[in-house]
Amino acid sequence: MLTVKLPQIFQVHQVPRIFWEDGIMSGYRHPKSSALDCILSSFQMTNETINIWTHFLPTCCAHTFSTMSARARHVCYFCDYGALSLYSLGCAFAYGAYAMPERWVSGVLHRYFVPAAAFNSFVCTGLSCYSRFPELERPRLSKALRTAAFVYPFLYDNIPLFHRLLFCFGSDGACDEAVAGYCYHLVFALLTGFLFTSHLPERLAPGRFDYIGHSHQLFHVCAVLGTHFQLEAVLCDARSRRAWLRGRLPPPAGPGTFGTAGLALLGNAAIIGAFTAALPRAPGGSAGAAESRAPGAAGCVGRAQ
Template sequence: MLSLKLPRLFSIDQIPQVFHEQGILFGYRHPQSSATACILSLFQMTNETLNIWTHLLPFWFFAWRFVTSLYVTDIKNDNYSWPMLVYMCTSCVYPLASSCAHTFSSMSKNARHICYFLDYGAVNLFSLGSAIAYSAYTFPDTLVCTTFHDYYVAMAVLNTVLSTGLSCYSRFLEIQKPRLCKVIRVLAFAYPYTWDSLPIFYRLFLFPGESAQNEATSYHQKHMIMTLLASFLYSAHLPERLAPGRFDYIGHSHQLFHVCVILATHMQMEAILLDKTLRKEWLLATSKPFSFSHIAGAILLCIIFSLSNIIYFSAALYRIPKPELHKKET
């Protein structure tokens, strides 16, 4: 009878420090796992298993919604729907990239860094997709066709480049300066989110305008709450920091962070789709829909510069002496 031997798991004192997670003591995979062992670990309870599945399953849900939207949209002629399709596509990219990063991050020290470099790039691509959709559908009435509106997406592109660079750079500080590493990484993602959300903040707390006073408002509020909760969990390492070893497999902060991020994206998607439908007449009468060249140019610039960042920092991993970047615990 054919039997399948699952990879052996390790405790925190058996692996290099670069693989350590705060408050997680057991359930680590071999730090030089093969690709096959990484894939097998999807079906074995490790401290990464739920990190993988909490983004892999939502990827299929978002992919289904994206394909469904493609099926009912006249892509060639309905340029009003293009920003929505771009947003839905990027909402599929980041959970897939994250689940792959968590799956293959135990292949080697450098592979771990490169996996998360790609993860950061995907998150920033999603940030740009959000900005494009916000610009097209969710801006409050008084900010539509203003100078801020005109340059909003261009700044979002610049933000993705800066954020990818900062978040990749932060990984070089993980061992020697872990607190600075965390601060830089949180800021790297908080800044693009804040910029993207400025029109939403204005709409929720200042002057939404008549066309923006609709059912989407409650979804925008829920999205904001879930995003703030996700940020707190990511930064605080709770509850595992209070009880190391108790939440190694189920319930640690990164799993909860993933769940909150997915819920936030779901709320955001519902809000954008409602705004797109309910404000269509007003938006088409007030502003011009995005052209293909504007959308394609923004996405292409983001991909080119983000990949340039990822390639640069990946190459740097092999230039820096190993003792400085990958110090082992004594």
């Protein structure tokens, strides 16, 4: 009979410091897991299981393979940051096409909204990737840089929504449903940011939320819910404003849209490649450097749960 042995899990002091999470005391996977171990670990209860599945379903696998080595952890999250940057660009495409306030349509901001968002994606990826370099020596700076990297494009993308919420989009009652959806989206976005920066509730009770209920899991759930309401609102705008927009704007040009997206993809891939190449020279960038800073790391295998 075929049996599968699931990977062992460890306490926080048994893994290198680069893998530590605030307030999470147990449930860590081996810091040099094989790819097979990473996949198998998604079917056992660890402190990453819910993170894996809430990320894995939309095909972003950073959490799944982040324990193969310290270097692999960095590279996985570099790719995750790039995906989030491209998501922010996708938001700009949708908002530029359907969500602009009436008075801004065909204006300067409308014309340059998407190109500026493409540039923002480079800033977001570059700054968030760089934030992993001082992670061990200056964790507060690392967190601040990473937070700023995602807050900045979020604020830019949502300028049209902020205007619509402030002025209720004039007297056009057909867009009330869309505005309500955007409100829900922004509420969940604020919750997402709060959970990302606060590390609550695990900071208040270390060890109590290692497997279920810690901030990163709640962060993922809020992000998914916020995206759901965002898509519903954009679809509502597309239905209610399509005829009005056709009379004022040329039809969307596929080559221009795909061209911008393609250039953004290549540019973000180049940024990720550059930071990946720089990892061996970064503090804590290699597995050996990270492990040398972790108390008890050398004996992590022997002291498995």
